[in-house]
Amino acid sequence: MAETTTQTKARRTARIGVGRLYQNRWMLAAAILAVLAVRFFGGVSMPFTVATIAALVLFALVAPRTPAARRLAEASAIDRSPLDRLSGEKLAAAVADPLIIFDRDGTVVHANAAAETAFGAIRPELPLLLKFRAPEMQALIEAVLAGGGNGQATDYVERVPFERVYRVTASAVGRGTGLFVLAFKDQSEARRIDRMRADFIANASHELRTPLASIAGFVETLRGPARNDPNARDQFLQIMQNQTGRMARLIDDLLSLSRLEMKPYLKPGVRVDLRQTVEAVIASLGPLAGETGVVIERDFADGPFEVHGDRDELFQVFQNLLENACKYGQSGGRVQVKLQRAGQGSEAELEVTVRDFGPGIPEEHIPRVTERFYRVDVETSRAQKGTGLGLSIVKHILTRHGARLSIRSKLGEGAAFTVHFPVA
Numbered sequence: 001m002a003e004t005t006t007q008t009k010a011r012r013t014a015r016i017g018v019g020r021l022y023q024n025r026w027m028l029a030a031a032i033l034a035v036l037a038v039r040f041f042g043g044v045s046m047p048f049t050v051a052t053i054a055a056l057v058l059f060a061l062v063a064p065r066t067p068a069a070r071r072l073a074e075a076s077a078i079d080r081s082p083l084d085r086l087s088g089e090k091l092a093a094a095v096a097d098p099l100i101i102f103d104r105d106g107t108v109v110h111a112n113a114a115a116e117t118a119f120g121a122i123r124p125e126l127p128l129l130l131k132f133r134a135p136e137m138q139a140l141i142e143a144v145l146a147g148g149g150n151g152q153a154t155d156y157v158e159r160v161p162f163e164r165v166y167r168v169t170a171s172a173v174g175r176g177t178g179l180f181v182l183a184f185k186d187q188s189e190a191r192r193i194d195r196m197r198a199d200f201i202a203n204a205s206h207e208l209r210t211p212l213a214s215i216a217g218f219v220e221t222l223r224g225p226a227r228n229d230p231n232a233r234d235q236f237l238q239i240m241q242n243q244t245g246r247m248a249r250l251i252d253d254l255l256s257l258s259r260l261e262m263k264p265y266l267k268p269g270v271r272v273d274l275r276q277t278v279e280a281v282i283a284s285l286g287p288l289a290g291e292t293g294v295v296i297e298r299d300f301a302d303g304p305f306e307v308h309g310d311r312d313e314l315f316q317v318f319q320n321l322l323e324n325a326c327k328y329g330q331s332g333g334r335v336q337v338k339l340q341r342a343g344q345g346s347e348a349e350l351e352v353t354v355r356d357f358g359p360g361i362p363e364e365h366i367p368r369v370t371e372r373f374y375r376v377d378v379e380t381s382r383a384q385k386g387t388g389l390g391l392s393i394v395k396h397i398l399t400r401h402g403a404r405l406s407i408r409s410k411l412g413e414g415a416a417f418t419v420h421f422p423v424a
């Protein structure tokens with residue numbers, strides 16, 4: 001490391017030397033010519049000539065520069081580090097995160113563009129304590145100005161125009177410059193992911209705990225008061241079996257979700273026939289349709305309906321949509337499955353719509369039904385053996401396929417779930 005530094009210094013000194021010789025080249029050439037002429041015509045001795053030329057070269061190396069030469073050196077900046085030429089403003093502009101430079105009076109000297117985008121106009125001379133009135137920001141700024149809080153950080157929540165959380169660090173710029181800097185790091189995305197993870201664990205535990213508590217309760221009853229009651233025993237064992245089934249379904253769905261998250265990309269080159277896949281799903285749901293008294297109607301356009309994808313995953317998508325339509329739209333008595341083409345050119349899409357004629361979904365719930373564990377009516381979903389994970393699995397699968405889901409519903413008239421595939 002030390003060797004590298006010495007080499008760098010030597011290289012820089014050599015560069016400066018060459019630069020100065022270059023700047024003084026005409027003066028040097030004229031002087032050397034004069035010395036040679038004197039030697040030629042005047043018979044000066046060889047050692048004296050060489051010594052004079054050497055002295056001239058030395059002088060060219062160390063002679064003080066004329067103002068013109070200095071200007072030239074500044075322009076070419078041959079002997080200056082690039083950092084010396086960097087202005088604080090340019091440096092701040094190159095930083096993607098919000099950055100505010102302020103002086104020892106706590107007034108703004110400069111705010112970069114990211115800071116203005118995040119917090120609105122911040123003109124120079126504005127007292128920083130007026131801009132950031134939150135107590136934690138006041139404490140941070142006051143501490144760094146008092147000289148005690150260099151490098152300290154705090155969390156700051158900006159609520160307008162929408163909520164964002166920042167980690168803010170306050171530091172002094174070098175020693176004795178009288179300047180300080182506030183650096184903001186946006187933590188909103190990381191917080192959102194943390195919150196989602198915590199919600200997910202809470203929801204999953206809650207969903208597992210409910211059937212577990214019910215099973216534990218029945219075991220206790222069977223060992224106690226219902227020990228010698230064969231009727232109660234059969235009934236309770238049936239309930240326990242249902243509850244273990246529910247737990248198994250939940251674990252399967254959770255595993256499905258985590259598997260989908262682990263492999264975000266599809267195997268290339270596999271074609272799936274949507275018509276065949278939808279037919280297979282309808283056949284597999286025959287018993288459920290019979291049980292719920294729902295008739296499944298087909299409205300398939302002619303021509304091929306092929307997409308690039310994973311057949312099992314697409315089967316799972318249509319199975320969930322059709323199962324939901326039969327379970328929640330049961331009162332409509334029929335479910336329609338439509339295959340059609342839409343759009344032109346680069347906008348062309350293959351669409352699969354599953355429509356029921358049941359109670360529909362209230363508008364405010366529509367954007368949320370694809371969230372994990374979100375149900376419009378928890379009791380109805382539980383009664384239908386739902387886990388609330390079906391549509392979030394659907395959404396994950398469709399994202400992997402470059403497809404999207406749109407939901408339309410009118411209260412009392414049913415719901416229509418459409419999957420839009422790009423035409424590959």
Ligand SMILES: Nc1ncnc2c1ncn2[C@@H]1O[C@H](COP(=O)(O)OP(=O)(O)OP(=O)(O)O)[C@@H](O)[C@H]1O
Binds near residue numbers: 325374389
């Ligand atoms: N066709 C529909 N009509 C009315 N409500 C629906 C319909 N499809 C879905 N929903 C609502 O959206 C919620 C979420 O559906 P989702 O498929 O994700 O979960 P689930 O059906 O409850 O459970 P799972 O699919 O895991 O068995 C349902 O609980 C239901 O409230």
Ligand SMILES: [Mg+2]
Binds near residue numbers: 324
């Ligand atoms: Mg479902």
